[in-house]
Amino acid sequence: MSLSTRIEKESVATALQKRALSRPQETLILTSLTFCAAVSLITTVLIVGVLVRESLTFFEEVSITEFFDPTKDWQPLFNPVGYGVWELVAGTVNVTLWALLLAVPVGLATAVYLSEYAHPNTRKLLKPVLEALAGVPTVVYAYFGLVVVTQEILRPLFAEVGIEVPIFNALAASIMLAIMILPTIASVSEDAMSNVPRDLREAAYGLGSTRLEVAIRVVFPAALSGIIAAILLAIARVVGETVIVAIIAGSTPKLTLDPLESVQTMTGFMLQVALGDAQRGTVDYQSLFAVGMMLFLITLVFNVAAYFFVRRYREEYE
Amino acid sequence: MATVPVTLRATGAVARRQLASRVSRYVFLGASLLGVVVLAYLTYDTIDTAWTRLSWNIVTNYPSRFADQAGLRPAIFGTFWIMVATMTMAIPVAVGTAIWIEEFAPRNRLLTIVQINLANLAGVPSIIYGILGLTIFVRFYGMDRSILAAGFTLALMIIPMTVIASQEAIRQVPPSLREGALALGATKWQAVRHNVLPNAIPGIMTGTILATSRAIGETAALIVIGGFTFIRFDPGPAIPGDLANPVAFWDGLREGFTIIPIQIYGWIINSRLEYQHNAAAGIIVLMTGVMTLNLIATVIRERFRRD
Numbered sequence: 001m002s003l004s005t006r007i008e009k010e011s012v013a014t015a016l017q018k019r020a021l022s023r024p025q026e027t028l029i030l031t032s033l034t035f036c037a038a039v040s041l042i043t044t045v046l047i048v049g050v051l052v053r054e055s056l057t058f059f060e061e062v063s064i065t066e067f068f069d070p071t072k073d074w075q076p077l078f079n080p081v082g083y084g085v086w087e088l089v090a091g092t093v094n095v096t097l098w099a100l101l102l103a104v105p106v107g108l109a110t111a112v113y114l115s116e117y118a119h120p121n122t123r124k125l126l127k128p129v130l131e132a133l134a135g136v137p138t139v140v141y142a143y144f145g146l147v148v149v150t151q152e153i154l155r156p157l158f159a160e161v162g163i164e165v166p167i168f169n170a171l172a173a174s175i176m177l178a179i180m181i182l183p184t185i186a187s188v189s190e191d192a193m194s195n196v197p198r199d200l201r202e203a204a205y206g207l208g209s210t211r212l213e214v215a216i217r218v219v220f221p222a223a224l225s226g227i228i229a230a231i232l233l234a235i236a237r238v239v240g241e242t243v244i245v246a247i248i249a250g251s252t253p254k255l256t257l258d259p260l261e262s263v264q265t266m267t268g269f270m271l272q273v274a275l276g277d278a279q280r281g282t283v284d285y286q287s288l289f290a291v292g293m294m295l296f297l298i299t300l301v302f303n304v305a306a307y308f309f310v311r312r313y314r315e316e317y318e
Numbered sequence: 319m320a321t322v323p324v325t326l327r328a329t330g331a332v333a334r335r336q337l338a339s340r341v342s343r344y345v346f347l348g349a350s351l352l353g354v355v356v357l358a359y360l361t362y363d364t365i366d367t368a369w370t371r372l373s374w375n376i377v378t379n380y381p382s383r384f385a386d387q388a389g390l391r392p393a394i395f396g397t398f399w400i401m402v403a404t405m406t407m408a409i410p411v412a413v414g415t416a417i418w419i420e421e422f423a424p425r426n427r428l429l430t431i432v433q434i435n436l437a438n439l440a441g442v443p444s445i446i447y448g449i450l451g452l453t454i455f456v457r458f459y460g461m462d463r464s465i466l467a468a469g470f471t472l473a474l475m476i477i478p479m480t481v482i483a484s485q486e487a488i489r490q491v492p493p494s495l496r497e498g499a500l501a502l503g504a505t506k507w508q509a510v511r512h513n514v515l516p517n518a519i520p521g522i523m524t525g526t527i528l529a530t531s532r533a534i535g536e537t538a539a540l541i542v543i544g545g546f547t548f549i550r551f552d553p554g555p556a557i558p559g560d561l562a563n564p565v566a567f568w569d570g571l572r573e574g575f576t577i578i579p580i581q582i583y584g585w586i587i588n589s590r591l592e593y594q595h596n597a598a599a600g601i602i603v604l605m606t607g608v609m610t611l612n613l614i615a616t617v618i619r620e621r622f623r624r625d
Contacts, residue, residue, distance in 0.1 A: 029507050033422055036414030037432055040481070043474050044435055047446060050453045109349030117343050118350075128616060129354050135528070135612050137535020139579040140360075140601050143586050147594060148363055179356055186353075210339035233441065240443025242538035243579075247586055267538070270445050274452075274542040292449050296442065303441035307434055 051296055054289035061283045067290065074253040074269070076284045077276075083283075087253035088291060091170070091263035095245055096238045098174035098259050099181065104231060106178075107185030111227075114186070115193035116215040127187075134183035142247040145176035150248065163260065168250030171259035176244050181234040188233060192226020192313050193219050225316070229309035236302040240295065242267040266295050364605075368598035376599045380550050381581065385592040388585075390600055392549040396465065396575035397534060397607075399554030403469025403571065404476065404533055409526055412477045416484035416522075421510050440478035447475040448542030456543060463544030465554055466571045471543055472536060476529040483525020487518040520622035524615045531611040535604065537579040545580045578604045 059067070062083045066072055072084025110130070114123055150165070150172040158165045165171070196219050204218045220227070250262030251272055264272075273288045328336055371386070379389025415436075423429045451471030461467040491514050499509035555561065555570030578600065585597035 023505075026505050026507050030422055033414045033418040036411045037418040037423070039411050039474075040415065040436055040439055040477060041432065043439060043450075043477075046454060047442065047450050050450055051446075054453070106349045106352055109346045110353065113343075113346035113350045117346055126350055126354070129357060131616075132609070132612060133353050133357055135531050135535075135608055136357075136360075137537070137579055137604060137608060139535065139537045139582050139586070140364075140605065143582065143597050143601060144360055144363070146586060147367070147597075148360075179353075182353055186350075210335050212339035212342040213335065215342075236441045240441070240445070242443065242445045243583065246538075247583070267443060267445050270449075271538055271541060274445075274448070275546060288449065292446055296446055299441055299443055300438055303438040304434060306441070307437040 047296065051289055051293040054286060055293045057281075058283065058286035058290040061286070062290075070255075074264075076287050083287065085266075085291065085294060087255050088264060088266045088269050089294070090255045090257070091245075091249065091253060091265040091268065092239055094170045094257050094259065094261075094263050095174045095177055095249060095265060096235060097257060098171065099177035099238050100231070100235065102175060102178035103181050103185055103234065107182050107230070107234075108189060108227065110182070110186040111190040111193055111230075112215050112220070114190045116211065116219060130183045130186055133179070134187070136180075138180060138241060138243045141176040141180055142244045145172045145244060145248040149175055158260070165260055166250070166262045168248065168252075168262040169260055170249050170263045173245050173249035174259060176248060177238045177241060180241065180244065181237055184234050184237060185230045188230035188310075189223065189227040192223040192230070195226070195313065196222040223313065225309045226313040229306045229313070232302045232306035232309065236299045236306070239302070240267060240299050242271050246271045266291050270295070364598045364601050367595055368602050371595035371599040372602065376596070377603060381548060381584075385590065385596055388593075388596055390578055390581055390603060392551065392553055393576050393578045393581040394603075395552045395554050396545070396549075397577045399465045399571065400468045400472065400540075400575060400577060401530060401534060403465060404472040405526070405530060407469060407473035408477050408480055408529070411473070412480035412526075413484050413522060415477070415481045416488055417510060417515075419481070420485055420488040421506065421514065436478045436481055440482060444475060444536055444539040445542060447471055448539035450474065451539065451543050461572070463547070463574055464572045465575045468540050468543050468545065468575060468577075469571075471539055472533045475536070475539060476533050479532065480526055480529045483528065484518070484522045487521025487525060488514060490521055491517040520618050524619045527611050527615040527618070531608045531615075534608055534611070535579055537577075537583055540577055541580060541583070544574070545576050546584065547574060547576055549574060549576050578607075 067083055067085050069084050070086045072086075073082040074084055074087040075082040114126060118126065146167075150167060150169065154169070154172055155165050155167075200218050200222055201214050204214045209217070245265045246268040249265060249268060251264045251268060252262045253264045253269070254261055256263065270288055270291055273285060276284075279285060327333075375387070376389050377394065378391055379387055380391050382388040419429065419432065423432070448471065451467060451474070455461045455467040455470045456463055459467075461470075495513045495517060496509050499513045500506070504512070551573075553570075553573045553575040555567045560566040560570050582597050582600040582604065585593040585600060
């Protein structure tokens with residue numbers, strides 16, 4: 001009895017001693033973990049710093065009023081030179097708009113099916129396929145859009161009704177962008193729908209609702225903030241996608257929302273400058289940063305808004 | 319006695335609502351299958367186009383003016399070394415950040431800022447990371463258009479994604495494990511190191527592998543860094559010659575590079591049609607790598623699933 005108490009006391013003492021000894025190590029570890037967390041804050045500071053600094057050089061040459069003048073063309077590479085950014089923004093809005101029109105209905109229908117209709121086994125089968133789609137590198141979609149969608153589907157199809165579709169067009173890009181964001185929309189909104197408490201569904205069934213009515217009138221509104229988050233995230237991804245639009249949509253800045261035109265997006269222009277041999281310090285080259293700044297701000301708004309919507313639905317039901 | 323006909327079949331408005339509900343199942347199913355159909359058709363069409371060009375020399379040859387001789391060899395070495403560099407830098411920082419957020423961070427406004435910042439960084443377009451890498455690593459730190467600069471750039475790009483996945487994994491560990499260790503007198507770090515982390519490892523690995531497969535396919539950011547070049551040597555440290563020699567190893571990491579998706583990009587935009595077959599064959603090589611990684615991630619996740 002007395003022996004075991006002594007052993008216990010001893011081991012507690014040793015443990016406490018060890019603990020005291022390990023304090024410096026503890027501090028060291030906490031410091032390095034804090035440093036790790038600081039890396040992402042530093043990244044943001046660097047991104048903003050680089051974009052602001054280099055954009056300022058651009059705006060020394062080109063006035064902000066010209067940059068945002070809707071009557072000006074975007075034509076930095078040949079005469080008459082013009083830096084009206086709206087043409088690039090219009091290109092981005094063009095492909096984003098059509099991509100969303102295609103992807104949102106299909107994505108939400110997929111989410112409703114997975115969350116409300118599918119047998120658990122079907123779900124188990126379908127979800128990995130969706131995840132596989134999410135993992136496809138965008139250069140693959142770019143190839144597919146140019147070679148298959150434009151040349152094998154869109155051009156022959158529209159030729160039937162007498163419309164000649166250019167090789168590089170916004171519609172093929174939108175279709176591929178829609179396929180790219182389909183998994184994002186489906187899985188984020190499915191997550192939100194699955195989080196809707198069972199009681200809400202049971203109550204609606206108890207009142208005689210059909211499955212469709214439960215899905216559309218109960219689950220859908222209850223999951224709305226998650227669904228909005230899904231769409232916002234998808235918008236940010238489409239706006240920032242580069243290779244698909246650079247290869248499929250063309251390189252002609254144009255103030256149009258016509259999907260059958262060849263357009264250039266903000267990212268498409270940035271890639272063009274990066275590929276070209278514009279010298280560092282020239283206005284052409286600096287325009288890369290000004291357009292990059294616009295792109296960063298636009299995606300920032302959508303990303304942060306999505307963050308708050310996600311948090312809201314998590315708080316509502318968890 | 320007259321019997322009242324009893325029927326359980328709904329009529330009128332109720333029947334219409336039930337019909338609508340039954341039909342809706344197939345509409346929604348159809349929409350969900352669209353993804354599967356597209357994936358299947360994409361695979362079929364790519365294999366069909368690649369067929370005439372599929373041979374080992376697509377993997378073993380250097381780029382060439384002749385489409386049937388052009389291969390991915392330098393791009394494969396480039397992709398391999400850039401992934402090694404990216405992961406070496408990204409994994410410790412990302413896991414460290416996740417541990418800090420979940421286990422050590424004070425629950426205050428700073429934490430909210432860190433989390434909003436991560437959520438935003440995860441959605442910053444990759445081409446912006448390219449610009450950052452070009453300005454900071456290529457120019458400011460004078461790494462030139464090297465494997466090292468590409469690795470740093472991609473590391474910054476995938477850290478947010480990896481942090482978020484690792485956070486999920488750490489959160490899945492039952493609090494009782496941590497609390498038990500703390501109650502027995504373990505320090506906070508001891509509890510994390512011996513009780514939380516071992517249980518979170520499968521989830522962290524899954525997230526990390528998925529981030530790697532995202533990084534392998536990244537094209538735009540590395541074009542900005544300077545990966546769109548014609549290379550006729552094997553970029554990176556020589557295997558196995560340079561592995562034991564730190565100086566040669568470092569020099570190898572300072573070499574120029576190209577990567578598989580950029581080589582595919584080059585073949586797609588090439589105006590000569592025969593390069594389309596190369597692009598398709600290149601896509602098969604790339605997708606084989608990506609899908610293998612995704613499969614490994616899925617297997618790990620299913621293996622260690624905790625319900």
